[in-house]
Amino acid sequence: MTLTQLKAFLAALERGSFTAAAVELDSTQASVSELVARLERELGLKLFTRGPRRLVPTSAALELREHAVQAVTAITNGVDAIHALVSLEGGTCTFGVLRNAAYYDLSDLVQRFHTRHPHVKVRLVGLNSSLVAESVAGGEIEAGLVVLPVADEGLEVKPLFRDEVVYVSAQRHPGQGPVSIEEVARAKLVLYDAYAGWNDPTRRQLLERARLRGLTIEPAIEVEHVETALNLVATGAADTMVCRTIAEGATFPEGVCVTPFAEPMYDTVALVWREGTYLSPATRRLAELAETTMLAKVAPT
Template sequence: MTITQLKYVLSVAEYQNFTVAAEHSFVTQPTLSMQIQKLEEELGVKIFNRSKKPIELTEVGKKIVEQAKVIVDESNRILDIVHQQKGFIGGEFKLGIIPTIMPTLLPMFLNSFTKKYPKVKLIIEELTTEEIIRKLADGHIDAAIAATPLENEAIKERPLYYEPFVGLIPQNHRLFNEKVIAPDELEMDDILLLEDGHCFKESVINLCRTFKTDNKKSFQLASGSFDTLIKLTKEGLGMTLLPYLHTLDLNDVDKSHLREFTNPPPAREVSLIYHKSQLKMQLIEALKKTIDGVVRGAISFSDVKIISPLNKK
């Protein structure tokens, strides 16, 4: 039994197809199939039911896969131990970032991190929170930056900053003349939202959940970007809520339409998250230290009310 064989088993279990698993493992399909067959012969059991389409795990195969994940994680930890002992900060590091954080936070730390740690090959993916949780569990990313808390026992969360919500209100809106706004003044049907899959949408819904909805709006819209919501708000089609960092690059005219919330303002907690197996911790610590250094001057809110990013249906 080898670590490589176990990695092949995990790949087939994930993709449910020998050819696709081989492509992702960077080997030929016959090589992968032969190694898995050798493992099955050594163990005297069938791990996969090949008569099913897509391929399914046998009952004993399911148990083997669970143990294989542990063994592969522990084998990766040995390399981590060596790197930490040598003080080496380098190699490939895969980072996921949710779409509502990527455009504001990434430009703040990326240049600083790559200059400070030139031996790190940073691979960044824009992913939804759901995709991040799945990829952390599968070992396809090493860490992520997302809105928390996620209430997931398999994930560790390290808060980076607290980002208040800010209202962007058109001149024809009932709240435009208010200097500050309160959460209980919001009306769900009055707010332009991001489309499904964005946890910021869930946070806004959770903030407004107890408030009235009249369903009198003549249209419904869900956008994939804050830029679209800002343009529609400027056209007077409704108000929207923005994370604080998204308001910094607005022009002076647009900033005159911003309204902060009464204290403590509703906010999202933004965290660096990673799997409980805590692999590549030296890289995770380096990333957190870099982000802490650049964020501290831009955003330092602490007296806030954290709004959950989880769907509370």
């Protein structure tokens, strides 16, 4: 039993003749008649008898009708769903973004994507990079943007660019020269991404550098958002560190000085997706849009 046979049977049943069914199916009367005959031979039962003006369905045809409709509808719906996904006329994409996505002009990413593909549902998750990586590896989201290093087991990683991390203080002047790791260890610090803690990639870099020198880093204050940390720095309560993109942003507080580290430190932004998986067309398109947006933001003018 084939899908083509079931379509021919249903068309003949609805139209009342093989000729009319052939017109509907863009086929020939002989082809439709043969398809129904093959179906009858497989079933071992007659589906139609010839009346004076039209085909008359048998009890077997009436019994088969509901099941044939369900089968043809299910296959048609499945094919339509795949076509919609490929053509970006439907489906859902799931994507993880950096916690500080707004500083890379990603805040309106969904709006721009939705304008282009209004029938695609979007689930955009904004988490610390370590949590985005875990969610991608666990199959909760398809792909995401992260800052390296993250636990990359089971992930494909595509580095995009490096963003320098700088020291931020309202009290320390850049004229004093680059900031050493020894000075950082002695400083009163406010660090953000409190929930992720030392799993945060930027924090991990700082901690590893300190450990290599036998030092420890103990923040005096921990907050969740970088904006809160910067507000505290502006009051002179503590110092912090941010990537240069944030330091050059329009909302960066006045009166706060930016100094590079003696041993330069960078946030490496990368695109990650689960190893061995095929991204849906919608998620792939969203990832391309996010990558283009970020590279345009950091490209030299």
